[in-house]
Amino acid sequence: MIKSISMWSFPPNLGVEQCFNLAKKLGYQGIEMTCDLKGRFTVGASEEDCENTRRLAHKTGILLTSLASGVAWSVCPTSDLASERDKSVELYRRMIQISRWLGVDSILVVPGAVQVPWDKKFKPVRYDTAYERAADFIEKLLPFAEKYQIRICVENVWNHFLTSPLELKDFVDSFDHPSVRIYFDVGNILRFGLPQHWIEILGSKVHRVHIKDYKLSGNWLDGFCPLLEGDVPFKEVMKALKKLGYDRTLTAEVMPATESTLKHTSKAMDKILKM
Numbered sequence: 001m002i003k004s005i006s007m008w009s010f011p012p013n014l015g016v017e018q019c020f021n022l023a024k025k026l027g028y029q030g031i032e033m034t035c036d037l038k039g040r041f042t043v044g045a046s047e048e049d050c051e052n053t054r055r056l057a058h059k060t061g062i063l064l065t066s067l068a069s070g071v072a073w074s075v076c077p078t079s080d081l082a083s084e085r086d087k088s089v090e091l092y093r094r095m096i097q098i099s100r101w102l103g104v105d106s107i108l109v110v111p112g113a114v115q116v117p118w119d120k121k122f123k124p125v126r127y128d129t130a131y132e133r134a135a136d137f138i139e140k141l142l143p144f145a146e147k148y149q150i151r152i153c154v155e156n157v158w159n160h161f162l163t164s165p166l167e168l169k170d171f172v173d174s175f176d177h178p179s180v181r182i183y184f185d186v187g188n189i190l191r192f193g194l195p196q197h198w199i200e201i202l203g204s205k206v207h208r209v210h211i212k213d214y215k216l217s218g219n220w221l222d223g224f225c226p227l228l229e230g231d232v233p234f235k236e237v238m239k240a241l242k243k244l245g246y247d248r249t250l251t252a253e254v255m256p257a258t259e260s261t262l263k264h265t266s267k268a269m270d271k272i273l274k275m
Helices: 016-025 047-060 082-102 127-148 165-173 195-205 234-244 259-273
Strands: 002-006 030-035 063-069 106-109 151-155 180-185 206-211 249-252
Touching (some): 002 063, 016 030, 030 082, 030 249, 063 082, 063 249, 082 106, 082 127, 106 180, 127 151, 127 165, 151 206, 165 180, 195 234, 234 259, 249 259
Parallel strands (some): 002 030, 206 249
16 A cells, blocks of 8 residues: 555645655655645646646655545535535536646545534535535536546545445445545544444445544544544554555545654554554
8 A cells, every 4th residue: 555645734834845855754655635725735726836746746756646625615515505516516627627637546525514513604404405415516527527537536524424334335336437436534434433344335436545543532623633542443444455455545634734743643654554
């Protein structure tokens, strides 16, 4: 498996090239680029910007592994506002194109939300309505994913949606398309089940994997902790991934975004990869 780290885990004051250099220095093989509405790398990136990023990565010896985005939290694909739903489609179509320009084969997609536990301003959406809107959202992205040969990887996140492995698998299978796959996060899932069981059930639909650790005694976001200091059963997770034949990226998505966190994570990942 490829040892990768999320761009979100780097100090925000560092530029892209500095992040690449630090990742290489700390022993990471790859970086998952992140695309936001503002910040270090955005949805406004041009083809030239992406080509420059690719050149920097090649020069540094870092593999660009995928593209992640948190845009769906602020421009929600399941919003009650049709204008917001249309905007989310527009933004993700743009990011699919950016993925191709970067030379990666997959994009992490949050398909919407029923509830957002940390955002009291988010207006809950009825579950069946959210399901229909999320499916419509993915359908509208598919022609672009097919055109640019990008995998739409639906991630399990704290959106109170697709909260069982059977339902997530059925949702992905409903499109009957090779461009729709799963981005499985072993830390996010711990409040809802055992990650190794989800991996076994989701099987070959898993196209990318995020790792983070989590203490079940924590209160939602407060439960996240440094790798190997929480309750994620990494031995069982690695056993399930190896049994599946998964050999792609293992991407850490960890906070706080400091160099010390990156150092600790690199060492912890080395231990996890040997399990």
